[in-house]
Amino acid sequence: MVDKRSKQTVRKKQSVTGKTAISVDMWRFYLMWAVVLLCFLALVGRAFYVQVINKDFLQNKANAKILRTEKIRAMRGVIYDRHGVPLAISTPVMKIVIDPRDYFDNKKLFEETTALLAKDPNSNKLKRQLPDKNLNLDELADAVGMDRAELRAKMNERPRSRYLILKKEVPPQQAEIIMKRDFQGVYTEKNYKRYYPQPQPNSQIIGLTNSESMGIEGLEMQLNQRLAGEDGEQQIVRDKKGNRFKDPEVIKEVEPGENITLSIDSRLQYIMYRELTAAGVANNARSATAIAVDVKTGEILAMTSWPSYNPNDKNGVLNKDAMRNRGAIDSFEPGSTMKPITVAMALESGKYTANTVVNTGPGSMRVGNHTIRDTHNYGALTLGGIIQKSSNVGVAKIALSLPYATLPTFYKRLGFGERSAVKFPGESAGLILPPSKWNVSEVATMSYGYGLNATVLQLADAYAMIANKGKKMPLSLYKLDEAPKGEQIIDAKIADQVLLMMEAVTLPGGTARQANIPGYRVAGKTGTAHKLRPDRKGYSQTDYRALFAGVAPVSDPRLAMIVVVENPKGAYYGGLVAAPVFARVMQESLRLMNVPLDKPLDTPKIQ
DSSP states (O other): OHHHHHHHHHHHHHHHHHHHHHHHHHHHHHHHHHHHHHHHHHHHHHHHIIIIISHHHHHHHHHHHHEEEEEEOOOOOOEEOTTSOEEEEEEEEEEEEEOHHHHHHHHHHHHHHHHHHHHOTTOHHHHHHSOOSBOOHHHHHHHHTOOHHHHHHHHHHOTTOSOEEEEEEEOHHHHHHHHTTOBTTEEEEEEEEEEOSSHHHHHHHHOOBOTTSOBOSHHHHHTHHHHHOBOEEEEEEEOTTSOEEEEEEEEEOOBOOOOEEBSOOHHHHHHHHHHHHHHHHHTTOSEEEEEEEETTTOBEEEEEEESOOOTTSGGGGGOHHHHSOHHHHOOBOOGGGGHHHHHHHHHHHTSOOTTOEEEOTTSEEEETTEEEEOSSOOOEEEHHHHHHHTOHHHHHHHHHTSOTTHHHHHHHHTTTTSOOTTOOTTOOOOBOOOGGGOSHHHHHHHHTTOSSBBOHHHHHHHHHHHHTTTEEOOOBSBOOSSOOOOEEOSOHHHHHHHHHHHHGGGSTTSSOGGGOBTTBOOEEEEEEEEEEOTTOSSEEEEEEEEEEEEEEOTTSOOEEEEEEEESOSSOOOHHHHHHHHHHHHHHHHHHHTTOOOOSOTTOOOOO
């Protein structure tokens, strides 16, 4: 009996123990699958995060290793003259650039791999890791024309930089030779260099660009946004050694710059600069400036100054004085060239007619604290005689016979005291004194061109208006498809009367007989102005400004031209210095423009 009970006890114990083991095993089984499931879910979640949520970040990281975005430079627009002659063009040049970080990373890889190869020279895997580009900086320095020590210093100063310019404005052929030497981290960027085919005559208007093709002077600066266009972009794919293994992909198209057509006639511009240069040198002058305007459209056909500069030569831009467009920027007292405008005001007032006689005797008059003088006692003069003889006393008496506000208000109406329609960079507005200064002395001196400042542009604007029967056309530096409407400033009859009075200036008895042109009737006015002393305390007795403002042909005016010569030595009268320049430039200009003659060619030469 004892044995049976003990066997049953044993069986019961074994039975209980066996059931417990199975439950434990199942729990472990479920736990294991739960862990596996969690790991799987974690992996799926991580994959989802990496591939969906955070894909841009990782993609950018990957791209940073193999992709480089480069600019595709837009070609700058061409500047043409009115006949399609290029005055400013862009030629392709290359910029040699190195990526210092890429260079040093590959140099380090080369050194480490070389050290490992020394231990295992037969390892093909290590051999494949060796950078296969030229790592010799001395050879690179020689190729681009740099000092070896300078290149090493620049590289060591910026070892993690991605961009270091080695040389600019390299001709494409030379850049190609350098690139064939396969230097590590070196690549080229295409750029454009501005070239000016007719530099000195046009440079003060057109200006110039810097090494990055950005306009920094003249119209190049003013029109920079239109001329520059918009750069494109391309992506370059490289392997870990820095080698390109895929053609560049354009991701942004280039938009070339706009071409601009100026009103300038490069033939007239050249003639004008040539004659100004000759006059400036012959008279040992400080400078000479001129402008020619088509009176029917307001287009500026020529405007230049001597001395000038060559924007193609980097050394040429060191003379800042020669870079100024004097015709627009410089303002000055225009002297007797204002007398026809004063006479026009007198005619408009109704108090005077072309036949009105003014007594200028005894050749001087006291106004305020100073005396106004003529070179001679001309006695009684008509308004035309006042212009022909250039009588200061005559125009002063006319101006003072009217309310003091009449003359300065008339000047302002014609555009003096404000910038012209050209709006050239840095253009001066000149100066008309405020009404509080319009007293007897100021009005008298203003009548013959002192006590106010004007620019060559403003004078040309006024003379073109008179030549165009009193209608003012806004001045333009750009070629016009059709003439603007214009504004009638003074009555056409008054303008014609003043024009005929100015013609007498170039005839016997006038002050500008040297302004005569064979075959053409010429109207104009001389000016010989004393210049202010450097300390601005009175006027110099040795420094003068010689001017001539004229129009031709009188029968059907086509061109208005202003010539200004600063500080001529020896002869200094406008009729002797500026008028001959006017005659030579105007004669060739009218011929080139095929303007019909309006008087016989066999007119006897005036001695």
